[in-house]
Amino acid sequence: MDTPVLLVVLPLLTAFSLGIIKTFSKKLVKAVTVISATVHLALIISVVREAMQSPIVYHLGDWDNLLGISLVIDSFSAMMALLVGVLSYGVIIYSLVYVDFHELKYYVLSFLLIAGVMGMSLTGDLFNLYVFFEIVSITSYALVAIKEEEASFEGAFKYLVMGMLSGTFVLLAIILTYQVTGALNFAQVAANFGDAPMLVRQTIFVFFLIGFGTKFCLVPLHAWLPDVYCGAPASFNALSSGIVIKASLYAFIRIVFLLFGMTAGIGQILIYWGVITFLVAHTLAYQQESLKRLLGYSSIAQIGYILLAIGLGTESGIIAGSYHIFNDGLMKATLFLGVGIFSYAVGASKIDDLRGLGFSMPKISFAFVIATLAIIGLPPFNGFISKWLILQAAWETEYIVAAFFIPVGSLLSLAYYLKVIKALYSRPEREIEVKPIDWKLRVPTYVLSAACLVMGIIPGLSLALIENIPKFLLDSSNYINLLLGR
Template identity: 50%
Template sequence: MESAVWIILLPLLTAFFLGIFKLYSDKLFYSLVIVSMVIYLYLLILVINDSYPPKVYSIGNWGLLGINLMVDSFSAMFLLIIAILFITVIIFSLNYIKVNKHKFIILTYVMIAGIAGMVLTADLFNLYVFLEVSSMSSYALTAIKKTDKSIESSFKYLIMSTFGSFFILLATILTYYLTGTLNMAEISLEFKSVPFMIKSTIMFFFIFGYGIKIGLVPLHAWMPDSYEASPIPYNVLSSGLVMKSAIYALIRLLYVIFGVEFLTESGILNIGVFWGVLTFIIAHTLAYQQSNLNRLLGYSSIAQIGYITIGLFLGNEKGLIGGSFHILNHGIMKGTLFLVLGIFYYSLKADEIEDIQGLGYKFPVLSFTFVVAALAIVGLPPFNGFISKWLIIEAAIEAGFFYAAFFILVGTFLSLTYYLKVIIKLYTKTEKKTLIEKPDLSLKLPTFFLGSLCILFGIVPSLPLSLINNIPKFLLNNSEYIRILLGG
């Protein structure tokens, strides 16, 4: 069986056997976790390295009625994010999670299988199925603490996400009714004869449904509560993978099924850019008002989604490269911030801005790592966030969206104000704090690893860009994607 198929199957099978092993032996349970991570990382590297030119894998040999998986540079970039964040979070969680650890790890494997399926599938039905697999495990992970706040947040998430799923399913059903197929390449060809208004309506349903999953303003109401109530390791995956997989699905659908010409003609690219600006301005403003660090980072994530949306909706090559690079960078930067915050909470139960006063002196290396990631996410050189944000600004100017480029600079200043507030508190001296529990290397090393990538990808951006630079070839030119998927 092909490696790409195992990218989906391995985490599902691992989750199944972990569920059995946890009943009998912790030693067996954790041994399987370690072995499966190593094998999964190997498989991910194999598939990523073989992603250009794109490859198609069919399950069932039923042609267009079978399950088609496609690996190109866009999906490979998401597999790279999975490789970085999934392995990091599992290692971090082994000592960090104290309650329901087995359930947390099993649900994380299921969620990863769903996300991997979303980025590899080439048909609408399986895209929806994998989306729901990812969503269901996300609801459970949000509620896993079993506190009143976590259960309430999970319920809000469930209601809003189900509403989004309804519109996605409706768009999928209408598409099948009109075209008689669920294969993305076939749909794109059939859509050429579909009337403009009907096609626009289906596009609106997809955008609205995925907009809720992504958390674009004003569809973001569930998200800050979720970040505040969820375990820190899940927040890393939520901001870096769950939200981003919904962005991936939407962009894949828009550029492949509808095509850049229709997106331009319908005006949705202009709307998307404006929506992105509105999202980050409002989210930055709300982030500044927060006292809880999880909520602050949650609103910051929503703001970063705004920047990504602008890049991906500019409809030009540099915008797609910048937006895609920012997806990767945000996962790394926000993951670093959440993991540092997780160690602060683990050691001192600190999750309010006031609680971290003086911790810059108690945890100098961890605090420096936080500062690096904070300056990176603001978009200052020489860090990775600067490179991707600058690419988006250049792309906006090239496309004539001068107002978007201007407001990105304004957004940079706004984010600097609240991150500086946190950094200043971190290095403001106070009376000595007593550690509740001392963090060990299993918590620190994953955090330092992510933090080092903020520097590495800023100094040597060619490392990830060698993969990302190929993304526009198959999004702006959907005929090439269609040709490869149909075996032409």
């Protein structure tokens, strides 16, 4: 009955209570963390199953008639919630061993981050979206700085300045939207937005694009990401690349479809900008020596593919794009967790440091290579399926140029990921001493990497989840009626 709101409130409550729990017993902190994460995952799965039958609307404070804030869980939100649940659970288990700096604060901030991303995915209210957006931003800055190294402070500062600029633009767009529509929930905003003058609508679009685009790394606004990833702990990188960036992208997609509709003009902007984004990001990734920077640029590139697919504005495009959001989350989390293990075991941070690890840590390296092949887009992994779907959708709508550049992008990524794989399986210059790796580090990596394979072989598993997404995006009246309760 009340499970939808628990998805947001449970991690919040856990974060608030950890400080008090610590004063009673330090051992209890980890136990509570694990229990809460497990319950959270179970709740998410039950809500997602319910939402797949029929979308859920939850009125906070029992205010119906849209006086208050409502949570809306349609297929798109449900997919995001599932992604958040799976990744955050894996990362929390992984952190139990990986994190040895400011443990308590790390868990508090992680739970706040998860609550924020969850709120962003579920909320049906424009200003509420902004509040959760800022919670996510602030906890992200903090988690970047948590290792207290020089690189982390600089990364965090850069992130903070860019983040505040982006927050300012989003807030500006939201208040302008309120002025011209007189409402804040998505349904009434979407219904009244068409009456606004053309110039105002264009400005609002530009501000949303700049604001969210800074956060999901459109190409000229992406400069913060590689620096941030360098200084941050690998567990945060996995969360950031997997769900934080995706949440901003989700919010942008939701707003564009509801407020503006995917008109030809907006669609073309997104398609070509997406193509530029992934080409530039792939080229930059090729020049990197640091593993985390390389993966960071690769994350930016995947955003380009998703924008392209969404910009097509067709049913197949949306399915392909949202499927790629889900797949990229799984692949990037696996890669970053793998990099985290490499740096934990032998202190590797550059591609050259990986030499010979394929022999001394065969299983982890295998899991890592699976995710690498998947993200390049080779069959039979999940990355291949979603990239193929994007290609097909672009071909159908006769964006031949865009369709042509998708395999080009894959080739580029093949070039730099091959460097990584080659380093893994080349003979080391000297013996490597490997620290023993706890199962809590290994199991989440294995499971996520296995998921990449399974989703590639049996794509039908997730199809049930995403096949309804276009229904609520393409025809915004479906979403509006759902929220209005008609």
